[in-house]
Amino acid sequence: MRTSIVNSVVPVNLNQKFSVFSDHWRPKVVAELNGQEVKLVKCKGEFVWHHHDEQDELFLVWKGKLRVEFRDRAVELIAGEFLVVPRGIEHRTVAEEEVEVVIFEPAETRNTGNIADDKFTAPDGVAI
């Protein structure tokens, strides 16, 4: 049993994974651990305002720049910087140019949180 598990332990190359998709605002699951998921997403433009009742979210910018807006302030992130948005805090992400972002969050997290949005709400659990 252990052997088969170890054989499934394979490295994930972030640049390679980002190269296989091009759609915006559609997170792709690249790993799962401890009930959490690692997701990659490309963003361009303005997302919808939303919050997550029970989930904190980590956004790590891999390439480009991301602005995380709150109702009373905004935080600018460049490549190599991350931000944790605590549960319950309304926010939206904004990218003037395309940005590549690594997300850590609980496995059941909907990208638009409390909002169901025809354009932005992404299917859950899409893995690459």
Add this chain to the structure above:
Amino acid sequence: MRTSIVNSVVPVNLNQKFSVFSDHWRPKVVAELNGQEVKLVKCKGEFVWHHHDEQDELFLVWKGKLRVEFRDRAVELIAGEFLVVPRGIEHRTVAEEEVEVVIFEPAETRNTGNIADDKFTAPDGVAI
């Protein structure tokens, strides 16, 4: 209440955080979310063989190269690659030259897992 929480939401720059410590095998907590922690560690040499009964561990190489050894194989990681080591799997990390690694794991995880080691077991919860 929300305002004070949002005011504490500050970006973390990985290069800046790695620049403020130099010891090896001593993880530093840089964020906590959903009962998990993001830790930074510098490694050089061979760690001790160990496993974690209840925790999966993610190792993302930020700078340098890391080898994750299992009893029957090894995985080489370069910068921009990560590996999830599932709970229960014996492993050790090896770095011929200094490597900078981002770890994502549950908050209570001891770096040496089931092993208590005078040299390698690090104090828990050291934040920078």
